[in-house]
Amino acid sequence: FDAVDIIRIKRDKGVLSPAQIDWTIDAYTRGAIADEQMAALNMAILLNGMDRAEISRWTAAMIASGERMDFSSLRRPDGSVKPTSDKHSTGGVGDKITLPLAPLVAVFGVAVPQLSGRGLGHTGGTLDKLEAIPGWRAALSNEEMLAQLQDVGAVICAAGAGLAPADKKLYALRDVTGTVEAIPLIASSIMSKKIAEGTGSLVLDVKVGSGAFMKDEARARELAETMVALGKDAGVNTVALLTNMNTPLGLTAGNAIEVEESVEVLAGGGPDDVVELTVRLAEEMLACAGVRDADPRAALRDGRAMDVWNRMIEAQGGDPRAALPVARESDVIYAPADGVLVELDAMAVGVAAWRLGAGRARKEDQVQAGAGVRMHAKPGALVRAGEPLMTLLTDTPEKFERARDALEHAVVIAPEGSRPAQRLMIDRI
Ligand code: URA
Known part of the structure; x- marks a missing residue:
């Protein structure tokens, strides 16, 4: 050729x-x-x-460029094969769901091999968040990963260099040539890694809205349908949820502050939207893995999910009880008027957190563990003029000005009685 x-x-x-x-x-x-x-x-x-057959072949060729992992040796205590399930989010602001979700699903005897990435641009990276925990390490060998899946049931770690190397090269090229946004290329990129990873089932959280890759629902739906078809063709039981990313998830966007919020959820508390999405994704993962009659909400309330979290963090060298890093400086943004907070824009908050040091502009940049945005109100809340709306956190106070610029149009306050147009769950595919 x-x-x-x-x-x-x-x-x-x-x-x-x-x-x-x-x-x-x-x-x-x-x-x-x-x-x-x-x-x-x-x-x-x-x-x-590309048509579906081309996308499917493109994905298969990317898988064939590297190694495939195999979790078929994992066993339950009764000797039966342990099912595996993974979740992939297309990325959003304040999306820390993987942290409580992986241990929560493992409570029910399903192994969760969660290969994750670092943040680039305004969306955060799961590995950056976990690295805020003293001692925790992202890099595991395939043998360490397998052993941890057998003993603890959940692992969140970096994808090894051997997994879909064609995608690594291609993604870096797309990044600098304005070709990231092609649905066939996104779908094959994500699914080649997930299929090569060897998970038996997969739940995709496809984000829609200002803080997401896909700003409109029709394109998000097309991406979701393409990925679900690729998964099923490869024998991976795959479903997708379309969920809202017009406003950040939870009340934190950053690294250490997102770990703190995740631990609140594991302790049975935390913001409603984070709990709702964690539980819903857990239910989908468990159903895909063939587990029935599980009650994830109960496992958050009674400490079982927290036990797995503590063991998962310790297995990777982290101290789950250590104090998390705190930013040296803070700056508060106050509500400009009385009324109902109807909009708190995800993209603006994501860019602010990034500029404060929570994210990186280039792959080689370091992130600040303590940096980010702590929100004090969510859409729907009644606020009073002069009340704190957000606290900006950083070690480098010269960053406050540009973070404030990003947030200039982030907030809309409407007269009392107004309702925000937000629903978390949009559809299931
Ligand atoms: N995430 C990926 O892994 N690949 C893409 O192409 C886009 C998002």
């Missing part, structure tokens, strides 16, 4: 054959297709799309 011919086919709205797709992914991973050629092909795919 010739890379230029393949680019021309997609440029002219044609369909690539399975052999052409296999060759393309393999040649690019080996360095036989140049970045500029792959960039041109990605742009043609973004503009002209």
Whole structure:
């Protein structure tokens, strides 16, 4: 095959054959297709799309570029095979759900191999959050991961370099060529990693709204349907929820402060939306894994989920009881008027948290563990002029000004009696 011919086919709205797709992914991973050629092909795919068969083959070729993990040796105490289930969120602001969810699902005898990433841009990364815990480490070997899944039942760690290496190279290229937003490329990127990871079932939390990748519901639905089809084709029991990301989840966006809120949820408290989404996703994961009659809410109330959390953190070198880092400086934003808080924009809060040091602009940047935004009211709350709405946290106070700029239009306060147009659950696919 010739890379230029393949680019021309997609440029002219044609369909690539399975052999052409296999060759393309393999040649690019080996360095036989140049970045500029792959960039041109990605742009043609973004503009002209791919059909389901092409997306499916593209995903399979990315899986074949690396190793596949295998959890079939995991056993329950009675000797039966331990089912596995994983969750993937397309990313949002204040989305710390993985932290309480993984131990919660493990309570019911389902192993949760949660491979996670770091934050880039305004959405946070699960690994950055957990690294706020003194001693905790993200990097585990495959053997350590398997042992922890057997003993503790839940692991949250970094994906190893061997998993879908084609995607690592391709994602970095898409990032700098304006081609991240293509649904076939997003769906194949996410699903290649999840299928290669070897989970038996998967629940996708596809975010919709200002703080999400997908701003509108129709595109989010198309992404969700594409990913569910890819999962099912590969024998992974997959469902997707569409959930709202117009406002942050919970009352915190940052690293240590999100761990603190997650621990509140594990202790049976925490903000309603975080609890609701954690429980709903747990129910979906357990159903996908074939577990019936589980009551996740009870496991949050009675300490079983917290026990698994403590063991999971300790198994990765962390001290779950250690004090979390606290930002050195804080700055309060007050309500400008009396009324009902009807909007608190997720994107604005995400950008503010990022600018305060919770996130990174470049892959090599360090994040500040204590930085972020603590919210004091959620949409629907009655507020009074002069009341604190948000506290900005950072170690570097020169960052306050640009964080405040990001929040300039983040808040809408309407007359008393108004209701915010927010529902957390949008649909299930
Ligand atoms: N997350 C991924 O892993 N890949 C994408 O393409 C987009 C989001």
